[in-house]
Amino acid sequence: MDAKHVIVISYDAFSEENWERAKTLPNMAKLIKAGAYSTKLRSVYPTLTYTVHTTIVTGVYPDKHGIFHNNPLQPFIREKEQEWFWYREAIKVPTIYDAVQQKKMSTAGLLWPVSGKSAIKYNLPEVHALPKENLGLKVLKSGNPIFGIGLELKYGRYRKGIRQPFLDDFTTLCAVDTIKRKKPNLLLLHLIELDDTKHRLGTDSREIETTLIRMDQRLGKIRRAIEEAGMQEDTVVLIVGDHGQFNVNYKVHLNNMLQEQGLITTEKGEMKWRAYLQSTGGAAYLHVKEGDKEAEKIAINTLQAAMEKEQYGIERIFSRQELDSLHVERSINTMIEAKVGYSFEDTLEERILLDLRADNIKYATHGYSPDKENYRCVFIASGPCIKNDYPLGDMEMVDIAPTIGRVLGVEMKNCDGRVLEEIFV
Known part of the structure; x- marks a missing residue:
């Protein structure tokens, strides 16, 4: 001692x-x-x-x-x-x-x-x-x-x-x-x-x-x-x-995209999901219903297409192999990382992209990669x-x-x- x-x-x-x-x-x-x-x-x-x-x-x-x-x-x-x-x-x-x-x-x-x-x-x-x-x-x-x-x-x-x-x-x-x-x-x-x-x-x-x-x-x-x-x-x-x-200029509601692809639906007034993005602020986990390979493929294709568009702020999409090296929870197969200046939100909103500067809102967050x-x-x-x-x-x-x-x-x-x-x- x-x-x-x-x-x-x-x-x-x-x-x-x-x-x-x-x-x-x-x-x-x-x-x-x-x-x-x-x-x-x-x-x-x-x-x-x-x-x-x-x-x-x-x-x-x-x-x-x-x-x-x-x-x-x-x-x-x-x-x-x-x-x-x-x-x-x-x-x-x-x-x-x-x-x-x-x-x-x-x-x-x-x-x-x-x-x-x-x-x-x-x-x-x-x-x-x-x-x-x-x-x-x-x-x-x-x-x-x-x-x-x-x-x-x-x-x-x-x-x-x-x-x-x-x-x-x-x-x-x-x-x-x-x-x-x-x-x-x-x-x-x-x-x-x-x-x-x-x-x-x-x-x-x-x-x-x-x-x-x-x-x-x-x-x-x-x-x-x-x-x-x-x-x-x-x-x-x-x-x-x-x-x-990091300071945030844009909040991105990525579950809106999954909803557009039919992976999030409303049945008899109740929300249902086959794939869902759980935000950490600076990143997000992709959760997929167990065994639903089709939903996983659609979701990943949707995210890859979004990454090609600057306004959605997706810096990287991590595969399970990459997540192993980052010691991320083993049940997660896919994770997305935000660019500095962007954060991800879980909620389904009218707009996918919220420009905080246009509304004169100051905000910062974390949850990004430690690197x-x-x-x-x-x-x-x-x-x-x-x-x-x-x-x-x-x-x-x-x-x-x-x-x-x-x-x-x-x-x-x-x-x-x-x-x-x-x-x-």
Whole structure:
């Protein structure tokens, strides 16, 4: 064991484009000076939050852990009404928090994706309320109710639903409280404001600066909590960006094309499908009803024809062989990748192509291939057993779980990643 405590801060959408500014902020600068860092952390495909966070805690790619999207496939249901992969039972492999618990060490999770009903001891998981559901009740049922009620009574007044910056402020207060009172061996923390700001206003909006400063202040509160808890000499802090984002000029509703080809139909008022594109934002899975080779052929021909037309923004069509090398969910035979400036949407609309600039709409998204240019993530490991001001080169998202295990003296078996041995003193 190199340290008794690891605090993992998922800094959602923290990517290489934010590095130059973020590294000048006081708390980030202190963590970098006392640690190792990389701006070339390669994410997984597709670069969706739940898919990536599951890789972070398992050390394996999506084709093994099973969380291929934020949402299970639910054709024709609008996103706000869809179930998500909220619960630990959906993950097909062991997690780092399971391994830590088995070593009789304590774990905590604050808004960590896909951790509902998990073995995390102090757990306030990330779940969303569907229509007619009570969010507070759902969170408590999915986590540790006594722990969750305690945090809600103390800090609930600082939160305003899921609005930012209030949500991340609330989560940070919960993290500070948990560090001081519980001193967990492993704390998993998910902060979302940067991702939200990019989605709403674009990657180059003025508000990004304000968001980065607020995030640095949150890091300062967490650093002070570690000191006040007397944990400074025994704690490694990891900051992990899960994906980047790109600005979007055009949204493309590709299922309209499948509908035109008769692969999506309406029968007695009910929508039916033989082939369906499930968007990830910057890419889309082609789902085909099992055994329907004719539908698959029609769908692929339709997509190939669309790729010849610039306005639909299809950069590549990946075959299963190519998806193997990208470690994509094995049940998918075909996937399409969007060009930068385009995103794909599931919904059937009047227009296939929506020009956001014409409507003066700012928007950015992710879900693209992790190999696109200027799309790598940021990683920082800081603590007493870590080399100081040490630049790392390329690394993979699957390297994080085994590296956490190394710090805590817990072996993560059958990982696709490696321990980042070079960062240790």
